[in-house]
Amino acid sequence: KEKVEITKEQQALMKIITDAYNRHQIPQDVAKKLLQDQYSAEENFLLLTEMATSQVQVLVEFTKNIPGFLSLDREDQIALLKGSAVEAMFLRSAQVFSRKMPSGHTEVLEERIRKSGISEEFITPMFNFYKSIGELHMVQEEQALLTTVTILTPDRPYVKDQQAVERLQETMLDVLRKLCVLQHPQEPQYFARLLGRLTELRTLSHYHTEMLASWRMNDHKFTPLLCEIWDV
């Protein structure tokens, strides 16, 4: 049984990333808003575009705190942000959905999202993903590192120096792997399950353009930033 040990440097890296991850969260809590009131499809769509726009802004701030990210080629930094923004939003949504809430709140939240305007065909895959993330009961360090690993995906479109991104991602994967072993000693497969979620996340994110286009309302308006990032 090999002794898994997180080094001092890895401990420091994890602290920087987790603190940044917790610092750069959306100011107002979308779950609270959704639990307070029932909104029309138009109001929900507007809320989504506002949330997604501010999510991109906090994602940019968060990446500045990933050690080594700012040393990457500038255009590659943009390519990584553009390539991971939708996945980061769905990952964040899943973490919001999986948060411990007073009994009955998760059901209300699920109901509100089901009725928000998203077309039927996307509801099941989306909630399957949210529930599979919830079942992992990730600690906040794992959530922060998983988002970091998602951002540092070398094979995003237009990334020139993939090796440099790969080296950074591997550094984060090594810390995440050790953390999983230490946090979930009874589950040797936990780390593999965690990475399997990233495949599900990528698949779900492929639907996002259709999910938005099929939102049950006419004339979908987007912010300039979302047009940039969401290919809409």
Ligand SMILES: O=C(Nc1ccccc1F)[C@H](C1CCCCC1)n1c(-c2ccc(Cl)cc2)nc2cc(F)c(F)cc21
């Ligand atoms: O705001 C949102 N997500 C979100 C974005 C950035 C940061 C944090 C976020 F939670 C939207 C709302 C918007 C308003 C209508 C209902 C869905 N949202 C989604 C979601 C996201 C994108 C598509 Cl295409 C379809 C649904 N899944 C959610 C699960 C939740 F638990 C939750 F609280 C909100 C959620």
